Amino acid sequence: MSHPNPARLQDRLDGALPAGESRALDAHLSGCSACARDFAGLKAAAAAFAAVPVPRLTRAFNRKVLAALRPAPYAAWAAGAAGALCAAWTAGVAWAVAVYGRPSWAGLAAVGETALSAAAKAALIAAKLPLARSAGLLLTDAVSVLPSLLAASVLAAAVILVLGRPTAAARRKP
Amino acid sequence: MEDPTADAELVRRCLDGDEAAFEAVLDSYRDRVYALLLRLVRDPRDAEDLAQEAFLKAFRALASYDPGRPLASWLFKIAHNAALDFLRARGEDPAALDDPESGLDPAEPVAGIEAVLVREETRDRLERIVAGLPPLYREILLLRHKEDLDYRAIGEVLGLPEGTVKNRLFRARDLLKARLESAGEAP
Numbered sequence: 001m002s003h004p005n006p007a008r009l010q011d012r013l014d015g016a017l018p019a020g021e022s023r024a025l026d027a028h029l030s031g032c033s034a035c036a037r038d039f040a041g042l043k044a045a046a047a048a049f050a051a052v053p054v055p056r057l058t059r060a061f062n063r064k065v066l067a068a069l070r071p072a073p074y075a076a077w078a079a080g081a082a083g084a085l086c087a088a089w090t091a092g093v094a095w096a097v098a099v100y101g102r103p104s105w106a107g108l109a110a111v112g113e114t115a116l117s118a119a120a121k122a123a124l125i126a127a128k129l130p131l132a133r134s135a136g137l138l139l140t141d142a143v144s145v146l147p148s149l150l151a152a153s154v155l156a157a158a159v160i161l162v163l164g165r166p167t168a169a170a171r172r173k174p
Numbered sequence: 175m176e177d178p179t180a181d182a183e184l185v186r187r188c189l190d191g192d193e194a195a196f197e198a199v200l201d202s203y204r205d206r207v208y209a210l211l212l213r214l215v216r217d218p219r220d221a222e223d224l225a226q227e228a229f230l231k232a233f234r235a236l237a238s239y240d241p242g243r244p245l246a247s248w249l250f251k252i253a254h255n256a257a258l259d260f261l262r263a264r265g266e267d268p269a270a271l272d273d274p275e276s277g278l279d280p281a282e283p284v285a286g287i288e289a290v291l292v293r294e295e296t297r298d299r300l301e302r303i304v305a306g307l308p309p310l311y312r313e314i315l316l317l318r319h320k321e322d323l324d325y326r327a328i329g330e331v332l333g334l335p336e337g338t339v340k341n342r343l344f345r346a347r348d349l350l351k352a353r354l355e356s357a358g359e360a361p
Contacts, residue, residue, distance in 0.1 A: 006344060007340060007344065010340065010343065010344050010347070011340075014318070014324070014325070014343075015324075016324070016325060041351050042347055042351070044351070044354070045347045045348075045350045045351040045354060046318075046319055046347065048300055048303075048304075048350065048354055049300075049304060049315045049316075049319045049320075049350060050319045050320065051296070051297070051300055052297070052300050052301055052304050053297065053301070054205060054206075054209050054320060055205070055208060055209055055212050055218070055221075056205045056208070057204050057205055057208050057222060057225070059201075061200070061204055061208075061222065061225070061226070062197055062200040062201070062204065064226060065196075065200060065226055065229045065230060065233075066193060066196060066197065066200075068226070068230055069196065069230065069233055
């Protein structure tokens with residue numbers, strides 16, 4: 001048998017050779033000191049790695065993962081807050097319409113989209129994430145929603161001012 | 175090795191919302207996933223955070239687990255992907271495996287290796303030598319020599335064909351052998 005290439009030596013080490021080929025290779029190794037030395041080197045590297053200790057985590061890790069899996073206890077509160085936000089927004093729009101007249105469909109759509117987006121995000125966060133992380137994300141999300149709310153307000157106001165017809169009550173104001 | 179039937183039963187109980195089953199999965203695979211991640215990212219805190227992220231991702235995607243496959247391989251794959259994303263976000267290239275010392279002649283003498291293995295400080299020395307290997311080399315050595323996965327299973331975890339697995343494993347061992355020899359020759 002000719003000298004085996006390193007890949008075959010590795011296959012032998014990993015038990016990936018058929019039995020017949022393994023026997024032939026072993027026979028060669030027993031009579032060839034150069035190949036036997038190469039094979040011993042591979043085995044020694046494998047043994048060295050296997051001797052390195054395996055790091056461990058404590059069971060406190062389990063508690064952290066399981067706590068993160070449970071639904072957030074304030075989910076109902078968050079959903080209520082989102083509902084209240086939407087209700088307040090709707091009431092504000094209704095008041096604006098009553099005072100300044102009916103805005104365009106584009107203005108209403110912008111307001112509705114913003115309110116729905118805020119509610120959906122709040123519900124998503126509340127349902128899926130653990131308390132501490134959710135609180136941070138909720139705050140971040142609230143801040144990120146503010147520009148949208150402001151933009152929607154400006155748009156709605158512009159639509160109301162440009163297209164809306166002032167009511168009789170508004171016309172009577174000095 | 176794992177019992178696929180037991181794994182499938184555990185997963186079924188998890189899907190039913192049985193918290194004890196989640197805990198059993200964590201008890202079985204916590205240290206193994208952590209060890210894999212530590213070999214990839216080195217920092218224990220980062221490895222623990224990534225382990226938590228990997229388990230949460232796995233638990234939330236349990237419905238997509240194939241009960242015909244080992245649960246360990248599925249978890250390793252999720253952890254491997256999480257670690258690679260983490261390393262890339264940190265600006266590291268986990269695929270940068272080329273090492274100037276990896277072109278070792280396999281016929282080099284290996285007498286120094288045994289000298290290292292029998293020394294009193296062997297464990298620390300080995301840990302340092304292994305820690306000095308490229309991340310993907312550490313990972314594949316762990317999958318082979320600690321997890322006892324064969325080429326096909328390693329390929330499934332890493333998303334690589336068997337030929338690439340064998341090449342990487344050979345280069346990893348070659349480099350480790352060279353480092354061990356070098357350490358054995360040190361005073």
